[in-house]
Amino acid sequence: MTLLRTATAFAGALLLAGALNAAAAATVSFTQLSGFAGGGLSPQTVVFRADLSSLAGDAITSVTITDANVIAGSTGRFSGFDVDAVVLSTVLITSGTQVGSLTPAATFDFAGAVLVPGTRTPPEEAGLPLFGHNPDGSLNNAIATLGVFDGVATNVIPGAFGFVSLGFGGSLTLNLTAPLPLDGTPLYLYIGEVGGGEQAIGSVTVTATAVPEPMSLALFGAALAGLGLVRARRRA
Numbered sequence: 001m002t003l004l005r006t007a008t009a010f011a012g013a014l015l016l017a018g019a020l021n022a023a024a025a026a027t028v029s030f031t032q033l034s035g036f037a038g039g040g041l042s043p044q045t046v047v048f049r050a051d052l053s054s055l056a057g058d059a060i061t062s063v064t065i066t067d068a069n070v071i072a073g074s075t076g077r078f079s080g081f082d083v084d085a086v087v088l089s090t091v092l093i094t095s096g097t098q099v100g101s102l103t104p105a106a107t108f109d110f111a112g113a114v115l116v117p118g119t120r121t122p123p124e125e126a127g128l129p130l131f132g133h134n135p136d137g138s139l140n141n142a143i144a145t146l147g148v149f150d151g152v153a154t155n156v157i158p159g160a161f162g163f164v165s166l167g168f169g170g171s172l173t174l175n176l177t178a179p180l181p182l183d184g185t186p187l188y189l190y191i192g193e194v195g196g197g198e199q200a201i202g203s204v205t206v207t208a209t210a211v212p213e214p215m216s217l218a219l220f221g222a223a224l225a226g227l228g229l230v231r232a233r234r235r236a
Helices: 002-020 096-101 214-235
Strands: 023-027 045-051 059-066 082-089 114-116 171-181 188-194 203-209
Touching (some): 045 096, 059 082, 082 171, 188 203
Antiparallel strands (some): 023 203
């Protein structure tokens, strides 16, 4: 009976710690800023801002952008939301012309980005991936350059540069290289859409994790101690 009770307490502490470490995704809303960012002779990247200052959780771990699956903007390889850049910053700006003043608050793992290509409108251009995608479906970081608002708004190749087209209903998930603590400090998520043909009305989710509270850690430690006691009794 003692062995059963101790093992049950240990399992309960594991479940509690696991629950408090669970990730929760929150859908965020955006405000479109005035002015334009981007590269080329005539910048045409529309910048959107989301306030994450009151986001629930202890640390941000990833951001997912999903196209709204509304037919708009360019066609073919340039279908869907055209992501110019994704930046987390504590700096508040009110115009797309001010993106140069943004200091990143965290680093995204762009090399490990997860792309789910959406559909496209004609021309299909068989054999050619959506713009900014590699043939294997991964993110072409040499073209997309998602850490900088440098998108060149054209569907002519060569010429187009600095963004990735998601396709209709497609998505992009970016993980942070390290969790970004949520401690009440002002925090904003900025994304850019090249050409302004799409609005940030799709699903943009931010995943935040919760860390164990001191009490849960104490329970976890007590459970481990109990397990050690069980093992000692078994040896005896």
